[in-house]
Amino acid sequence: MNYGFWIHGELDRGRLAVALAETLALTPDKVDVGDDGDDDRDWDAPVSCTVTSVAGDLHWHLDVYVGEAVGNQPAEPLAAAWLANRLGTVVAYQALPAPPSAFYLVGPDGTRARARIYEDDDAPVVFRIDAVEQPLAALPGLPVAPIPEVIREYRMPTPVRDRLAERSPAIRDFTMRLGAWESMVARLAEGWAPDGWYPADYYREDLLIRDELAARLGSLPESVRADAAAALAEVDARFTDLTHEDGGRALTSETGPLPAGPSARWWWHRISSPLPWQGTPGR
Incomplete structure (x- = not known):
């Protein structure tokens, strides 16, 4: 199974490995976390998380691969909420395969909001949160507006x-x-x-x-x-x-x-x- 998450703010890789391990009912040594392009990786680990820096309103992309041998694989919304709580930040994940701007944001308090997020193909890639359907205490000031295109x-x-x-x-x-x-x-x-x-x-x-x-x-x-x-x-x-x-x-x-x-x-x-x-x- 693959998870795709975007993280707001700073990212501590050690805390991330622990949070992913807890999400999947594993010990941290079973989780490999490495940067995109890093050759020093444990590709035999049951869980592999590649971290890529992005810009704008979101700052990191997590590409998480969970091997078939891992029995506990929660649905993406549950895993995102757990990570947001354990990392104390906002986690984003895509809501629908189309339109590509359809996301959910979940805060550390468990509040989830549908969001419209645009991706600009700059270097690094820039993510801009255009609107949310309800306020998030962890990211105050975001525009609150209906997002009807997902309906x-x-x-x-x-x-x-x-x-x-x-x-x-x-x-x-x-x-x-x-x-x-x-x-x-x-x-x-x-x-x-x-x-x-x-x-x-x-x-x-x-x-x-x-x-x-x-x-x-x-x-x-x-x-x-x-x-x-x-x-x-x-x-x-x-x-x-x-x-x-x-x-x-x-x-x-x-x-x-x-x-x-x-x-x-x-x-x-x-x-x-x-x-x-x-x-x-x-x-």
Whole structure:
């Protein structure tokens, strides 16, 4: 297993070796810590940590390799929190494979915040913390702001869409939009995964996708229209169960008037409680 961590501040290699050993339930002599390019390394050690200096708001990168023989291998968030506590500093790790700016920061008190961190390809590499979704006592003064771009990268299950796509591969355009609608409803069911909030403009875009589904349903070939209508009705029923009628007032208050169109577009008049955007960081 490999861990990738970034450390803020000074780094004591001896303390780092002890902290890694404790994280993995080993003794410190089982952990090799060395600088990038250092030839005097114990490559047979169960744990190898290569330390590389970086610049900007973060100062060290740790490339940690843990051999298969090591039984205790905690998940990256747990290992990061342990290191932050034992080293008394802030530890960063990547949150998603995309976008590349998606990180988490964890402080020595265990507070974790989603962060947007940009990497500049200078020499040495410069890391700049652009924003965090909640303040960190260990790094006061960081800009606190929503980081919505990670929401769409967090994939939600779409079993209804998947079944329809398998039965009716020829209506790919319809099933693609159904997947987007089902993804929003699944996100709602999970309390607005991954971070407990959803931007109002995203919510509005999803309702526009529902408009497109209504418009496209009638033009589908008759041989697949019934299956498509049943799939859409299944997702709609879940959306109805998770929302309540408010006449569109909450969305209008947040994003402006609803688009003109048939009054039968009932989905524009339903909202969840609490509001999707109620938990927006910094709001």
